[in-house]
Amino acid sequence: LPEMRIVQGRGIPHQVLQALAERKAKGEQSVVLLNRRGFSNYLQCNDCGWVPECTECSISLTYHKAKRALRCHYCGAHRRAPDACPECGSHKLEYPGRGTERVEQELSTRLPELRVARLDRDTVGGRSQVFSEVFSEFASGGLDCLLGTQMVAKGLDFPRVTLVVVLQADTGLHLPDFRANERTFSLLTQVAGRAGRGEEPGEVLLVCSRPQDHFFHHLLQHRWKEFMASEQELRRALKYPPYARLLRLLLSDEKEERLEKKAQEVAGILEPVCHQSDVELLGPAPCPLERLQGRYRWHIILRALKVQDLQNVVRNSRPSLNMGKTRLSFDPDPLDLL
Ligand SMILES: [Zn+2]
Ligand SMILES: [Zn+2]
Structure with a gap:
């Protein structure tokens, strides 16, 4: 398996830019995945990564900016959003995440020589032709980097891809669904498993804001069984399937x-x-x-x-x-x- 590493931070950390530049210098390619586009209406502390959850249902609360309200989509509970983070006291509570478009802009500003193609619903629309054009250009080496949502996962099968970056790797964890952790774990494991299929060893960088969470601890060690055991424990306590x-x-x-x-x-x-x-x-x-x-x-x-x-x-x-x-x-x- 390729080496999987955590980069703590938000947006595109310096370490990621460096890794992208190194691959380009060696004539290798990269894939940058942005987890779950367009579903980031939760609140997150900019300093420690805390995300408010429903204490009853243990899922992330969604944030309604106009009403400054937090709401649980399972039990319906709602309350005012706090002014400060209860864990670290920071006042920088905001919507996390950025879309692929903003990441593309940031990449072109900070790494102008990197040849990037963005693939997402906006650039592709319903046209499969755009897809195959971009992929064949990537295959021929005319591009250094593919950037996009789940769509670019296909790019992981190219032998010259030695670096896979997952930005906002923890976004999936905050999807208001009790299976969010399980799904994110298997998605990231899949991505990692497909990186570095050629001669060169692959590297996977996961960018996230709270690497200390037990989720990443299990993920890095490929401990699916232990991870699922703790998930099952939680589901038993909260009465989710298969316990109900x-x-x-x-x-x-x-x-x-x-x-x-x-x-x-x-x-x-x-x-x-x-x-x-x-x-x-x-x-x-x-x-x-x-x-x-x-x-x-x-x-x-x-x-x-x-x-x-x-x-x-x-x-x-x-x-x-x-x-x-x-x-x-x-x-x-x-x-x-x-
Ligand atoms: Zn905080
Ligand atoms: Zn609830």
Whole structure:
């Protein structure tokens, strides 16, 4: 396996620029991956990397700048964003992360001789031709560096790629989903496994703001088993699958206000039924992806030890649900809660 190293910092640390310049000087190539574009609406301390989490649900809270509010997308809890970081006292709390476009600009300013191509939804759109053009130029050595989102992962198969940089490697950890850590772990392991396939040994640099987290400790040592054991422990304590069954009710509507009212109403109808059936009701809360294809989205999460109890709740409450113009769907054992 290639050597995996952590670089503490945000943006593009100096050490990364140096590594990119070294590869270019040797006629080798690099791939720069930006983790999960466009999902960074959480708050992070600029100094210590602290991210606020829901104490009940242990997922990252999303940040609504206009209201200066933090919200849990599972249980619906919300509170005012703090003025200072509770861990280090810093007042520099802000949206983390930058998009690929800003990274590209920064690279061209700080390493003007590096020939970079950016691949993401904005540059590619739906045109697969752009893709193959960029990849064949990269293959022929006409480019030094591919920059982009998951799309550039294909570039990892080129033999001259000896350096892979993952910027904001911890972004995935703050996705409001209880499987966020597991997914990030396997994504980064995959990336590392594919780097340096040619003759030259590969190197992987992971840029993150809190390398002390146990997540990175396990990752660097390739300790998947130990990592998953600690994840399972957490899920047992917090009653997430596989220690409980979930059923997600997804509501969507073109009108936000109508949707919120309807979600409250549905939760009100479900609550007494849940209470009788040993089912726990979380929410209602806006989904992490609050708007999709022109529709606002809210969800209610039902949790129980036995799947029959969930089915009972649906059976007993469904006749009383009058959805009007709001759409409702049931998602048993949801794969994600976004
Ligand atoms: Zn802090
Ligand atoms: Zn919560």
